[in-house]
Structure formats: C-alpha cells, structure tokens
Amino acid sequence: MLRLLDIEFHKLRYSRSAKILVFSYFILLSFIALIASIEFNIGSLEFRVADQGIFNFPFIWHFNAYIASFLKLFLAIVIVSMISNEYSNRTLKQNLIDGLSKKEFISSKFLTVLVLSVASTLFLFILSLILGLSFSDDTEVAVIFSDMEYIFAYFLNLTGFFAFCMFAGMLIKRSAFALGFIFIWWVLENIAYGILKWRLFRETEIADKIAGFFPLEAMSKLLVEPFSRLGAVQMAATQIGSAIEKDYSVHLTDILIVLGWTVIFVFLSYKLLKKRDL
Amino acid sequence: MLGAIFFKNKLSVLNSVTKAYLSSHITNISSILETILKISRLTKKFGSLTAVDQLSFSIQKGNVYGILGPNGSGKSTTLGMILNVVNKTSGDFSWFEGFESTHEALKKVGAIIEHPNFYPYMTAVQNLELVCKIKGVKKERIEEKLKIVNLLDRKDSKFRTFSLGMKQRLAIASALLNDPEILILDEPTNGLDPEGIHQIREIIRKIAAGGTTILLASHLLDEVEKVCTHVVIIGKGKKLYSGPVDGINASHGFFELKAKNTDLLIQILEGHPHIAKVSEKDGLVTAILADPMEPETINEYIFEKGLSLSYLVKRRESLEEQFLELTKQTHSA
Known part of the structure; x- marks a missing residue:
C-alpha cells in the first residue's frame, strides 16, 4: 500500500500544475478564517460576522464543513487530470508494461483520493478548532467535541465526490471533457429531479426520496446548509411569523448511499480499465 | 543437466559469427533450455476483424527473436496481449513457465512499445526513478543505464525537451533498469533518422552480445536479418514461418x-x-x-x-x- 502511494506521490510531486492547485486549495481553505474579520458598518450599527455565533462550538463544525466543501472543486481538477493525463501521455500503458497490475493502478489512485480527503479533513478540523477556541462563547471540552459527525460527513462528501471524479476521468480520458461530464451529470440530476417533482409525483415526497439516491444529490444532502440555523436568521424568521423547521443532522441513509456510490465508482473504474485495450 | 547449464553459459557469450552456425544445434536442445515465454493459439478479435489468429510460438532463453510482418499484421497486438495491455479473445500465454502472474512476471521483462511513453514534466532521472519504484528495483542502476544509451549528460533535462531518438534511448534505458530476462522491442527504429537508427541498433547489438534474450518486432527485414537468430513471420495475424533465420533461406536458389x-x-x-x-x-x-x-x-x-x-x-x-x-x-x- 505504501509502495502504491509512493508511486502516485512521485507522479504528483513533479507536476507543477498539481502542486499549484493543491497549495492554492489549502490556502483558500484557510481563508475561512478571514470570515471572522468581516465587519459591516451600517450607520451607527456595527456588525461583525464573528459575533453572530458562526464560530461557536459545536455549530462551527457544521458551518466550516459546509463552506469548505465548495472548495473541493480545486482538488477535483487535480484528481481528474491525474487520471486523464495517464491516458493522454500513454503512461498508463507503460505503467502496466512495467509491471503494475490494473488493480494496483486503480488502488494507487483511490488511495491518493483517500489521502487527499483525509488531509483536507484534518486541515479543516485543526482550522475550526483554532477558530472556535478564539471566538466561541463556550469552550467546554464536551461542547467542543460534540457534533463531530459533520467532520465525518465532510470527509465522506469529499471521498465520494473524488471517487466520482476518478470514474469520470477513467471514462472520458480527457480532463476538460471529464470535468464537463461532471457538470452535465449535475445538470441532468437536477432536470431528473425537476421532472420527478413537477410532472410525475406532484405534491408528494416521492421525488425527494428518489433524488436522494442520485450520487451528487446524496453527497450534498450530507451537509445541509447551516445559515438558517444562525440565531439572527432564526430570529428574523420568527419575526415575520414563519419558524424554520429543518433537519440539519447527518443521516445514516445518506452516509450509506454515498458509501455505496463510492464503492460503485471505484469498482466501475476498475472494470472499465480491465475491459479496455490500451 | 550439466550439459544444459554449460550450453546456457555458452549461449550467453555467443557472438554474431558463431550464432548462425550454432542456431541449428540450439533448436535441437531447445526443449531443455529455459522457456521464457510460451504462446499457444493466442487470438485477438476486434469486432469482426481477427487481428491475431491462433498464434503459437515459444521463446527460449539466450536467443534473439524477431517478429516480422507488414504493418497491421498483428505484431503489436500480440505484444500488447503478452504485456497485459490488450485483452486476449482466446488462447493462452505463460511467462517463465507460468510460475507467476503476468504483472509479476513483467517486472522481470523490459519492454518498449511503439512510442516512448514517459511523464513529460519529469526529468530523465525522475522518470526512471518512477520505473524503479514500479518494478521494485534499486535506483543505483539509473546512471549506469543512462550511460549505456548515452544520455548521462541530459539526465536532468525534462522529458518533453527530448528529441525522438533521445526518447527512444531513454525508453531502452528504462527497459534495462531491472536487468531483464528478456527485452521486448516493438519497432524501435520507427521514425528515427539514419543516425538514430544506427545508434539504436548498436545498443541492441551490445545488449544481445551480453546474453540478454531479445524479442524484436519489426517490419524491416534487414533489421531482423542483422540482429536476430530466430524469426517468426506473421501476416494477417497468422503464423507463416517460425524457426532459425537461416532456415528461411533453405531453398536451393x-x-x-x-x-x-x-x-x-x-x-x-x-x-x-x-x-x-x-x-x-x-x-x-x-x-x-x-x-x-x-x-x-x-x-x-x-x-x-x-x-x-x-x-x-x-x-x-x-x-x-x-x-x-x-x-x-x-x-x-
């Protein structure tokens, strides 16, 4: 396993574009901290984002995980191109000739996906911990380490999405088209949902249930938007007389669906490679 | 058994002059020599086209084999199948008498297929280091192999800056990293200028003189005639002839x-x-x-x-x- 990671790391280490993308990803990730310094001055009213409770434990886990999950697109580019470049440089063929098995090739790519997801999750965990300790009203240990499932959901969100990217790269073989494929897939999921919701199963929950099985939809359901949980927003809502009732928790079904898709994507990538003549 | 060992050693120091004379004797004792590769009734179909049709031959240690055939006769497809990159339709092949899986066996093989394939953003040395990691061999041999192919002075240049001849030579260095039991070369001089062709042939000759088994696919006859002791001629995926190079000249003129x-x-x-x-x-x-x-x-x-x-x-x-x-x-x- 270490040998496979070593091989893949060797490939990425010398690629300037991969290095730039990974570095800028982690730099952008740490920019979440900058939200703390956002201040508005509306007349005499001074408004500081950090004071609105977004950095309160345990809410910060949810909030940061949600914001950070958008930045995964940077790493998605790295993952798609680390697959498709093997095709366009024909190095995949050479790797196999040199004695790497197809299984080892897929394993080395998926291990890299796991390492990137773990690294990103760890980074987010430490960043949130520091931010929380600086700004949170409540710093009891029991409170700090509650709601940790959002960090796990973040990890799964990344892993599932990257597995999808890996599969897209294997299927399409060209980075730009593979990224296009991911975008088109997202559009198709939304169209399919629209048709289900507004044509086939009007005014029922069936459409949402079915859409919950779509890979990208299931991944995004892992992390529900956290903004309406904020005290200020809740207050505003009650004032206009519509209390927000929403389930923000991480559901086991969603976890299982994303895990399922991850396995399917890795397995399909392997099957695809196995079947292909290079 | 002693005789076989003696003969194997003898084979490894053959020079091109005695090669031709000995080749007829070698075929007689080939059954007791180590078989490196055995192909039996190997077939590949692309849709309705049969690219390789029931091809059988075997490769014994110490000989230099040529696969000869016009373009599109199935040479590269055959090599692709034994090298794990093309899936066979039917038939079988086994490396080193079938004692290990194909990808493990390939670690003991050095192969270059058509174009040299390397990571363009890595230098020569970085590329070879990667091959070492895949094959599980020590990095110490890199300089030595680069020297054989005359690339030592360009070892820290990026692969993308190399000319075709240099790329091909780097590919040979890469194939030699594990001191392979067999070196497989597919059209190694294709697209090179006369000087490049000459350099590659010199390198091949040197390697062959060192006793390495070689399988050389080519559509160039004089290339095969000059370098090989044995030849397999294929046309449209079928085997037309296999045996010593002199055997093909057996007619009375x-x-x-x-x-x-x-x-x-x-x-x-x-x-x-x-x-x-x-x-x-x-x-x-x-x-x-x-x-x-x-x-x-x-x-x-x-x-x-x-x-x-x-x-x-x-x-x-x-x-x-x-x-x-x-x-x-x-x-x-």
Whole structure:
C-alpha cells in the first residue's frame, strides 16, 4: 500500500500544475478564517460576522464543513487530470508494461483520493478548532467535541465526490471533457429531479426520496446548509411569523448511499480499465 | 543437466559469427533450455476483424527473436496481449513457465512499445526513478543505464525537451533498469533518422552480445536479418514461418541466364530434371532449382545441347523476396 502511494506521490510531486492547485486549495481553505474579520458598518450599527455565533462550538463544525466543501472543486481538477493525463501521455500503458497490475493502478489512485480527503479533513478540523477556541462563547471540552459527525460527513462528501471524479476521468480520458461530464451529470440530476417533482409525483415526497439516491444529490444532502440555523436568521424568521423547521443532522441513509456510490465508482473504474485495450 | 547449464553459459557469450552456425544445434536442445515465454493459439478479435489468429510460438532463453510482418499484421497486438495491455479473445500465454502472474512476471521483462511513453514534466532521472519504484528495483542502476544509451549528460533535462531518438534511448534505458530476462522491442527504429537508427541498433547489438534474450518486432527485414537468430513471420495475424533465420533461406536458389536464342534456352531448361520452374523477363531467364545444382553443371549441360550462354549467375533469394513471397500467399489465400 505504501509502495502504491509512493508511486502516485512521485507522479504528483513533479507536476507543477498539481502542486499549484493543491497549495492554492489549502490556502483558500484557510481563508475561512478571514470570515471572522468581516465587519459591516451600517450607520451607527456595527456588525461583525464573528459575533453572530458562526464560530461557536459545536455549530462551527457544521458551518466550516459546509463552506469548505465548495472548495473541493480545486482538488477535483487535480484528481481528474491525474487520471486523464495517464491516458493522454500513454503512461498508463507503460505503467502496466512495467509491471503494475490494473488493480494496483486503480488502488494507487483511490488511495491518493483517500489521502487527499483525509488531509483536507484534518486541515479543516485543526482550522475550526483554532477558530472556535478564539471566538466561541463556550469552550467546554464536551461542547467542543460534540457534533463531530459533520467532520465525518465532510470527509465522506469529499471521498465520494473524488471517487466520482476518478470514474469520470477513467471514462472520458480527457480532463476538460471529464470535468464537463461532471457538470452535465449535475445538470441532468437536477432536470431528473425537476421532472420527478413537477410532472410525475406532484405534491408528494416521492421525488425527494428518489433524488436522494442520485450520487451528487446524496453527497450534498450530507451537509445541509447551516445559515438558517444562525440565531439572527432564526430570529428574523420568527419575526415575520414563519419558524424554520429543518433537519440539519447527518443521516445514516445518506452516509450509506454515498458509501455505496463510492464503492460503485471505484469498482466501475476498475472494470472499465480491465475491459479496455490500451 | 550439466550439459544444459554449460550450453546456457555458452549461449550467453555467443557472438554474431558463431550464432548462425550454432542456431541449428540450439533448436535441437531447445526443449531443455529455459522457456521464457510460451504462446499457444493466442487470438485477438476486434469486432469482426481477427487481428491475431491462433498464434503459437515459444521463446527460449539466450536467443534473439524477431517478429516480422507488414504493418497491421498483428505484431503489436500480440505484444500488447503478452504485456497485459490488450485483452486476449482466446488462447493462452505463460511467462517463465507460468510460475507467476503476468504483472509479476513483467517486472522481470523490459519492454518498449511503439512510442516512448514517459511523464513529460519529469526529468530523465525522475522518470526512471518512477520505473524503479514500479518494478521494485534499486535506483543505483539509473546512471549506469543512462550511460549505456548515452544520455548521462541530459539526465536532468525534462522529458518533453527530448528529441525522438533521445526518447527512444531513454525508453531502452528504462527497459534495462531491472536487468531483464528478456527485452521486448516493438519497432524501435520507427521514425528515427539514419543516425538514430544506427545508434539504436548498436545498443541492441551490445545488449544481445551480453546474453540478454531479445524479442524484436519489426517490419524491416534487414533489421531482423542483422540482429536476430530466430524469426517468426506473421501476416494477417497468422503464423507463416517460425524457426532459425537461416532456415528461411533453405531453398536451393535459382539461376539467372542469358543466351542469344532465348526460346531454345527456355526449352532446354524446361527439359532439365532438377529445374522446377522457368520464367523469362526482358531476355533474362530465371530458373528455380528443385534440387541443389552447381552453375558448372548447368553450363556444361546447355553447351552439350548446342547453346552458348552469354550470362550465368546463381543466386539465393534474399530474405526480403521470401518474405514478400510468404506474405503474398496469404493475401491470395
């Protein structure tokens, strides 16, 4: 396993574009901290984002995980191109000739996906911990380490999405088209949902249930938007007389669906490679 | 058994002069030599097209093999299958008598297929380090191998800055990293300029002299003729011939003759029992022999029949002519 990671790391280490993308990803990730310094001055009213409770434990886990999950697109580019470049440089063929098995090739790519997801999750965990300790009203240990499932959901969100990217790269073989494929897939999921919701199963929950099985939809359901949980927003809502009732928790079904898709994507990538003549 | 070991060592120091002489003896004892690769009834179909058709041959340690065939005859597909990058349709192959899986066996093989494939953003050394990691060999050999292919002074240049000849040489260095049991080369001189071709052939010759088993696929006859001891000729995916390179020249050759009275000459020749076929073109008569015969004999025979020759030459078919003859047969078949 270490040998496979070593091989893949060797490939990425010398690629300037991969290095730039990974570095800028982690730099952008740490920019979440900058939200703390956002201040508005509306007349005499001074408004500081950090004071609105977004950095309160345990809410910060949810909030940061949600914001950070958008930045995964940077790493998605790295993952798609680390697959498709093997095709366009024909190095995949050479790797196999040199004695790497197809299984080892897929394993080395998926291990890299796991390492990137773990690294990103760890980074987010430490960043949130520091931010929380600086700004949170409540710093009891029991409170700090509650709601940790959002960090796990973040990890799964990344892993599932990257597995999808890996599969897209294997299927399409060209980075730009593979990224296009991911975008088109997202559009198709939304169209399919629209048709289900507004044509086939009007005014029922069936459409949402079915859409919950779509890979990208299931991944995004892992992390529900956290903004309406904020005290200020809740207050505003009650004032206009519509209390927000929403389930923000991480559901086991969603976890299982994303895990399922991850396995399917890795397995399909392997099957695809196995079947292909290079 | 001692004899076999002795012979193996002997084989490894063969030079090109004794190679040809020994090759007939080698085939006799080949069954006790180590088999590196055995292919049996290997077949590949792309849709309705059969690219490789029931191909069988085996490769013994210490020989230099050539796979000869025109473009599109299935050479690369065959190599692709044994190298784990093309899926076979049916048939079988086994590396090193089948004791290990294909990808494990490939770690003991050095192979270059058509284009040199490396990571363009890495330097020569970085690329070779990666190959070392895949094959599980020590990095210490990199400099030594780069020296063999004359790339030591460019070792820290990025691969994308290399010329085709340099890329091909780097590919050879990469294939040699694990001191392979067998070196497989697919059209190694394709697209190179004369100097590049010369350099590559010199390198191949050196490696062959060191006793490494080589499998060389080519559509160039003189390349195969110059380097190989054994040849497998394929056309349209079928095996047409396999055996020692000299074996292909086993025919008795032919005479080229000229006389003032061409019609009489043809008539006399057709009457001779040892002549299989007579043809004529622009006054030059070609007589193909059915049995061995010296030019003196035919000269005397014709003179006795009352005709003087103005021109007589005995020739053997070149490998090229025989190769064309062989591949033509499959076209008409």
